[in-house]
Amino acid sequence: MSDKSPIARVVAHYRDRYRVRSGQNEFWAEVTGKMMFTAAGPADYPLVGDLVEITELESDHAMIRRVVPRKTLLQRKASGKIAAQPIAANIDTAFVVQAADRDHNLNRLDRYLAIIRAGKIEPVIVLNKIDLAAEGRLAGILAQIAGRHQDTTVIATSAAAGDGLKELRARLESGKVHCFVGSSGAGKSSIINKLLGKELLKTKEISLFTKKGKHTTTHRQLFILDSGALVIDNPGMREIGVADSGPALAGVFAEIADLARDCRYTDCAHDHEPGCAILAALKSGAIDRDQYLNYLKLKKEADHYALSSLEKKQKDRGLSRLIKNYYKQTKSGR
Numbered sequence: 001m002s003d004k005s006p007i008a009r010v011v012a013h014y015r016d017r018y019r020v021r022s023g024q025n026e027f028w029a030e031v032t033g034k035m036m037f038t039a040a041g042p043a044d045y046p047l048v049g050d051l052v053e054i055t056e057l058e059s060d061h062a063m064i065r066r067v068v069p070r071k072t073l074l075q076r077k078a079s080g081k082i083a084a085q086p087i088a089a090n091i092d093t094a095f096v097v098q099a100a101d102r103d104h105n106l107n108r109l110d111r112y113l114a115i116i117r118a119g120k121i122e123p124v125i126v127l128n129k130i131d132l133a134a135e136g137r138l139a140g141i142l143a144q145i146a147g148r149h150q151d152t153t154v155i156a157t158s159a160a161a162g163d164g165l166k167e168l169r170a171r172l173e174s175g176k177v178h179c180f181v182g183s184s185g186a187g188k189s190s191i192i193n194k195l196l197g198k199e200l201l202k203t204k205e206i207s208l209f210t211k212k213g214k215h216t217t218t219h220r221q222l223f224i225l226d227s228g229a230l231v232i233d234n235p236g237m238r239e240i241g242v243a244d245s246g247p248a249l250a251g252v253f254a255e256i257a258d259l260a261r262d263c264r265y266t267d268c269a270h271d272h273e274p275g276c277a278i279l280a281a282l283k284s285g286a287i288d289r290d291q292y293l294n295y296l297k298l299k300k301e302a303d304h305y306a307l308s309s310l311e312k313k314q315k316d317r318g319l320s321r322l323i324k325n326y327y328k329q330t331k332s333g334r
Contacts (some may be wrong), residue, residue: 010050011222018046020054026061042086048220048232049089049177074119077241077305088220088232090177093122097182098150101132104141106148107294110252111240114298117248124153124171128187131158148291159190175230184236195225242301255294
């Protein structure tokens with residue numbers, strides 16, 4: 001890195017423009033033409049949370065010259081595409097927010113935890129809007145989560161009433177990057193407003209007609225709390241396809257992964273083979289059928305993504321060889 005090129009943090013992304021922060025200064029920034037030319041996919045462009053090398057220009061503008069190697073990367077599988085869709089970078093802790101009154105879904109929670117663990121990021125589950133949950137529902141939801149994800153921290157909150165926010169703040173370390181993910185309407189922006197102590201993010205109520213959340217947050221943005229903790233707000237995600245999450249599934253489905261070691265065959269698919277320890281546990285009631293079916297579904301998605309990615313790499317290598325051979329022939333006069 002050049003001493004003349006300062007390092008900045010990407011704090012917001014608006015389509016083809018970025019907002020970057022270097023020290024106490026912020027700039028509107030764009031990537032260089034070289035970066036655009038050499039980028040092989042979305043992950044090669046800057047993401048919110050990235051550290052980037054910049055060249056400062058006039059009028060509070062800058063050019064992003066390169067991305068500093070990332071510690072972690074949060075990404076998901078985009079619908080109908082082979083390439084994964086990057087979400088944010090250099091995250092230390094990801095908070096999965098679900099609303100206790102309407103949004104809680106164990107299978108969807110599995111998906112979030114899979115992409116978070118695949119990015120080598122620490123997950124924390126936030127069960128929000130507990131003040132709106134029907135009597136007895138909260139205890140039932142917490143029991144469900146504990147039964148499936150007992151090793152993951154769960155914080156019950158109410159952004160409106162202030163419940164659980166002290167415990168949440170205790171998880172936000174100074175200098176560390178934290179992000180909030182979850183469905184629209186789960187209350188991510190409301191929680192961040194409370195943490196900031198001001199209404200910087202717009203919030204909307206749940207649609208009474210569709211019972212679904214409205215997409216209030218339209219872009220990813222990073223905020224610095226008074227404590228020095230960095231917090232990223234993300235648009236709501238209704239589709240969470242697992243990408244490079246195969247190994248991470250063992251962490252999400254720890255009980256099933258442990259059982260798999262006792263299967264008769266090392267390549268057991270866990271759906272019909274004799275001597276399958278997982279099927280035996282399912283039959284005896286030792287594991288939950290819904291959890292088992294979701295595990296198979298996510299594993300199939302992860303395997304399909306891995307195979308599709310390998311095929312794409314092979315095609316790209318073939319195209320590269322074709323181009324190199326063409327230039328060799330051109331130089332030799334053929």
